[in-house]
Amino acid sequence: MLPHNCHKMTRPSLLNFFCAGNRTIELLCGRASARRPHSSHTMRSVASRPASGFSPSKVAVVTKTTRCEFEQQRYRFAGLSEVDLKQLLAMKGSSYSGLLERHTIHTRNVEHIVKSLEKEGIEVRVVRRGEYDEEVVRWADAIISAGGDGTMLLVASKVFSKDKPILGVNTDPERSEGHLCLPVRYTHAFPEALERLQRGDFRWQWRQRIRLHLEGTGINPTPVDLHEQQLSLEQHHMAHRITTLERRRESGAQDDSFSEPNLLPVRSLNEIFIGESLSSRASYYEISVDDGPWEKQKSSGLSICTGTGSKAWSYNINKLVEQSVEDLLKIGKSQTGLDIPLDPGFVEKVTEEYNQSLVFSPEDKRLFFSIREPIVNRVFSSIRPRGFAKKVCVRSRCWDACMVVDGGTSFEFNDGAIATISMSDDDQLRTVVL
Amino acid sequence: MLPHNCHKMTRPSLLNFFCAGNRTIELLCGRASARRPHSSHTMRSVASRPASGFSPSKVAVVTKTTRCEFEQQRYRFAGLSEVDLKQLLAMKGSSYSGLLERHTIHTRNVEHIVKSLEKEGIEVRVVRRGEYDEEVVRWADAIISAGGDGTMLLVASKVFSKDKPILGVNTDPERSEGHLCLPVRYTHAFPEALERLQRGDFRWQWRQRIRLHLEGTGINPTPVDLHEQQLSLEQHHMAHRITTLERRRESGAQDDSFSEPNLLPVRSLNEIFIGESLSSRASYYEISVDDGPWEKQKSSGLSICTGTGSKAWSYNINKLVEQSVEDLLKIGKSQTGLDIPLDPGFVEKVTEEYNQSLVFSPEDKRLFFSIREPIVNRVFSSIRPRGFAKKVCVRSRCWDACMVVDGGTSFEFNDGAIATISMSDDDQLRTVVL
Numbered sequence: 001m002l003p004h005n006c007h008k009m010t011r012p013s014l015l016n017f018f019c020a021g022n023r024t025i026e027l028l029c030g031r032a033s034a035r036r037p038h039s040s041h042t043m044r045s046v047a048s049r050p051a052s053g054f055s056p057s058k059v060a061v062v063t064k065t066t067r068c069e070f071e072q073q074r075y076r077f078a079g080l081s082e083v084d085l086k087q088l089l090a091m092k093g094s095s096y097s098g099l100l101e102r103h104t105i106h107t108r109n110v111e112h113i114v115k116s117l118e119k120e121g122i123e124v125r126v127v128r129r130g131e132y133d134e135e136v137v138r139w140a141d142a143i144i145s146a147g148g149d150g151t152m153l154l155v156a157s158k159v160f161s162k163d164k165p166i167l168g169v170n171t172d173p174e175r176s177e178g179h180l181c182l183p184v185r186y187t188h189a190f191p192e193a194l195e196r197l198q199r200g201d202f203r204w205q206w207r208q209r210i211r212l213h214l215e216g217t218g219i220n221p222t223p224v225d226l227h228e229q230q231l232s233l234e235q236h237h238m239a240h241r242i243t244t245l246e247r248r249r250e251s252g253a254q255d256d257s258f259s260e261p262n263l264l265p266v267r268s269l270n271e272i273f274i275g276e277s278l279s280s281r282a283s284y285y286e287i288s289v290d291d292g293p294w295e296k297q298k299s300s301g302l303s304i305c306t307g308t309g310s311k312a313w314s315y316n317i318n319k320l321v322e323q324s325v326e327d328l329l330k331i332g333k334s335q336t337g338l339d340i341p342l343d344p345g346f347v348e349k350v351t352e353e354y355n356q357s358l359v360f361s362p363e364d365k366r367l368f369f370s371i372r373e374p375i376v377n378r379v380f381s382s383i384r385p386r387g388f389a390k391k392v393c394v395r396s397r398c399w400d401a402c403m404v405v406d407g408g409t410s411f412e413f414n415d416g417a418i419a420t421i422s423m424s425d426d427d428q429l430r431t432v433v434l
Numbered sequence: 435m436l437p438h439n440c441h442k443m444t445r446p447s448l449l450n451f452f453c454a455g456n457r458t459i460e461l462l463c464g465r466a467s468a469r470r471p472h473s474s475h476t477m478r479s480v481a482s483r484p485a486s487g488f489s490p491s492k493v494a495v496v497t498k499t500t501r502c503e504f505e506q507q508r509y510r511f512a513g514l515s516e517v518d519l520k521q522l523l524a525m526k527g528s529s530y531s532g533l534l535e536r537h538t539i540h541t542r543n544v545e546h547i548v549k550s551l552e553k554e555g556i557e558v559r560v561v562r563r564g565e566y567d568e569e570v571v572r573w574a575d576a577i578i579s580a581g582g583d584g585t586m587l588l589v590a591s592k593v594f595s596k597d598k599p600i601l602g603v604n605t606d607p608e609r610s611e612g613h614l615c616l617p618v619r620y621t622h623a624f625p626e627a628l629e630r631l632q633r634g635d636f637r638w639q640w641r642q643r644i645r646l647h648l649e650g651t652g653i654n655p656t657p658v659d660l661h662e663q664q665l666s667l668e669q670h671h672m673a674h675r676i677t678t679l680e681r682r683r684e685s686g687a688q689d690d691s692f693s694e695p696n697l698l699p700v701r702s703l704n705e706i707f708i709g710e711s712l713s714s715r716a717s718y719y720e721i722s723v724d725d726g727p728w729e730k731q732k733s734s735g736l737s738i739c740t741g742t743g744s745k746a747w748s749y750n751i752n753k754l755v756e757q758s759v760e761d762l763l764k765i766g767k768s769q770t771g772l773d774i775p776l777d778p779g780f781v782e783k784v785t786e787e788y789n790q791s792l793v794f795s796p797e798d799k800r801l802f803f804s805i806r807e808p809i810v811n812r813v814f815s816s817i818r819p820r821g822f823a824k825k826v827c828v829r830s831r832c833w834d835a836c837m838v839v840d841g842g843t844s845f846e847f848n849d850g851a852i853a854t855i856s857m858s859d860d861d862q863l864r865t866v867v868l
Contacts, residue, residue: 279707279836280709320762321808325762328762332774335784335787339772340774349769353765353769373751385757386757404714
């Protein structure tokens with residue numbers, strides 16, 4: 001419940017200001033990491049030893065926006081004082097000093113990275129995630145993501161060359177998981193990481209990524225950045241959609257250009273989600289797997305992931321909880337009369353083995369698709385609800401749908417739009433395994 | 435793929451007009467029915483025989499909007515001709531004559547209902563779903579939903595008295611399931627249904643419903659009707675949110691009034707869904723089950739359903755597909771060395787028994803909650819991911835979230851808002867079992 005002082009605190013401006021407050025940064029950045037299960041870095045397993053060391057001369061360091069920076073932006077936006085902010089945070093069970101502390105830790109870790117690079121005579125550009133663009137990518141020999149997995153995904157999304165290495169440094173290891181980042185010890189010992197890079201004492205890992213072709217109608221080729229930290233992402237989202245719809249009314253060029261397959265300017269490291277934008281609405285679409293027949297589907301959307309993403313959202317869509325496994329084993333036991341054990345230890349073991357079977361290598365050249373909460377009725381056919389594929393084609397029958405790349409970049413995907421989802425070695429992301 | 439003539443067809447106005455076209459009516463109305471599994475009407479099982487017959491003198495017939503009507507509205511809105519509409523529908527693999535046929539069938543069935551009622555000297559008001567309001571409910575002795583389950587849910591949502599009977603007639607039995615409606619034979623033999631009502635040859639079934647209390651901050655008490663058929667529901671949604679946010683800035687009254695628990699003017703027959711509005715975003719919240727401790731959760735939202743709703747969305751969230759059951763039994767077999775059968779028949783049997791265990795009676799006084807795609811990591815505790823409860827309290831930590839009632843009515847539910855979800859016998863919905 002709310003603290004007693006909350007009634008005193010219900011000044012509208014403060015409330016508006018705070019409405020979307022707590023956990024925001026995590027919401028914006030944390031999905032990828034948060035959605036990953038406990039599990040060690042598969043990066044270590046499969047990778048290739050470089051011929052020689054790697055000594056970049058120009059490195060871009062892309063930094064996340066801390067929750068503290070975000071709240072400060074917002075209270076300035078709402079014209080509030082720092083005192084207001086402190087009270088509001090207290091009201092929500094957060095503390096301003098706590099945010100400041102996390103912010104300081106992040107900043108210190110970024111400084112550590114930058115100093116270590118400069119010490120080696122490397123030219124460094126520190127770039128806020130909002131300022132990160134193609135020009136920065138072109139300039140740099142290598143790009144370091146300084147934040148969590150969310151920042152790493154954003155950094156990767158703008159890199160199209162398989163020769164441009166990406167490193168992730170988790171700048172708040174106590175708070176975020178950072179499965180896509182280097183082992184946390186290098187956060188505080190970055191010179192050691194650099195030295196190993198220069199010595200060649202590391203491995204390259206080329207992570208497979210997904211490419212998207214769009215054709216047909218009902219398409220809006222301009223992506224919406226869900227990372228963007230505005231007061232309401234939906235406002236931004238809508239504003240965006242309205243303007244592009246108006247553009248269409250004025251000229252059909254955009255749609256004409258999209259009547260033929262178009263390769264979208266983004267690559268997915270984790271997964272593509274296709275479905276109605278509103279989470280409470282069912283999605284209608286047709287799907288063809290590996291050039292098989294088109295089948296009508298109705299479900300809570302569709303997920304198509306890489307090996308990297310098989311530990312992220314796709315894992316949470318498909319994993320089983322021990323509760324279900326136990327109930328299922330009970331049924332199996334009663335129906336067979338066999339002495340199937342039901343002790344917690346066994347249930348846990350079976351659950352773990354099942355869930356681990358959902359994870360595959362980041363270098364695997366296959367996609368894994370999951371029809372989410374499939375709706376089976378006489379109208380809709382029962383294609384296998386999930387599986388590996390080389391290529392998945394989806395035709396939207398949706399009303400107000402999107403195609404979301406790594407939970408961060410969203411494309412309109414309405415009735416008449418057709419997406420072809422595949423992998424190409426040209427899209428591999430060059431990452432480092434220490 | 436699109437027909438070849440689609441390039442000729444890409445006139446922008448036509449395209450805008452059609453962007454959100456196909457399946458729209460189903461999207462707006464059909465979720466409840468579509469999300470139901472194959473299964474006979476549990477209505478038949480438990481119900482109470484009335485003391486005497488039921489002879490209403492005033493009956494309101496609430497009619498759905500057919501896909502045909504919807505498309506016509508839209509092409510008028512876009513200033514298009516009927517010829518354009520026909521071409522566009524053809525381009526999408528639908529036919530205008532097909533839509534007209536469905537529309538005619540619906541209209542004929544509505545007329546059949548109305549004539550049958552008038553023949554019995556019953557005063558009838560035919561009301562389009564858009565015109566259906568509290569005044570109609572007050573006026574009528576009984577309300578007939580003429581459409582599918584979506585129309586039935588809308589009709590029920592505005593009925594608060596347990597003495598006002600609701601009947602559902604499926605006006606397009608070949609196309610929609612209508613689990614909440616009378617058996618389809620009465621669609622064409624409505625006089626027989628009336629006669630049984632008057633004779634008392636039927637049963638009342640009081641379906642339990644969910645009530646919602648909201649308190650705290652980050653609340654917008656004004657619901658958004660997702661049924662409403664506008665060119666973009668999201669535009670409507672946002673327009674709505676913006677205005678109420680502005681209202682808040684001007685006066686804090688609304689928020690103050692919501693610092694104490696408020697009973698929302700809606701009852702849920704199927705389920706409440708709580709989560710981020712955007713389907714691709716993870717939801718943060720705290721949950722307390724039956725006054726237990728508050729636990730932090732991160733998931734793809736939270737579903738809380740009634741017995742009626744246990745066959746709807748909640749079923750699709752929790753059901754297992756045979757593919758998973760087979761994989762799981764394989765693991766169990768290999769780990770125990772027991773001779774667990776893996777033939778399709780056995781897998782199907784186990785799957786069926788498991789899935790049927792998710793369904794419970796519409797008269798059951800318990801809620802069933804499901805934490806959807808729970809995200810387990812060191813930060814988030816592992817409350818049991820689903821189960822029965824008398825009361826569930828949820829505190830939003832969300833950024834841009836909603837609480838959606840029966841997939842049709844949405845309330846803002848952002849950081850600081852607290853929802854108490856429970857059942858009361860006062861909220862029972864009086865339905866008829868023939």
